[in-house]
Amino acid sequence: MTSLFLNIIGTEWFIIVLAALFLVFGANQLPTLSKKIGIVIGEYNKTKQNVQEKITDISNPNIKIQGPIKNNRQKLEIIAKSLDIDYIDKTNEELQKLISTKINEND
Secondary structure, three states: OHHHHHOOOOHHHHHHHHHHHHHHHOOOOHHHHHHHHHHHHHHHHHHHHHHHHHHHHHHOOOOOOOOOOOOHHHHHHHHHHHOOOOOOOOOHHHHHHHHHHHHHHHO
């Protein structure tokens, strides 16, 4: 019995599943059921694509660092650029305050 069961592949399974669906839901319910399944699959694919885009955005930030950071000022300027903070003519202490304020606003 199991050897016969294991030899059923591909198209045969499709026919068996289709016959079972006819028996369970009837011929009148199958178009409605298939439409609902199509909507669910479409929503799943949209959500999957949105999640993949967000992961790509997070893993590829717009911060471009050229070589190692040499000093604290350079680090502060890079962080300020990434947060859209004007860092020109500001002291390190002012930049640190602006950066911490901006980060706390985003939380």
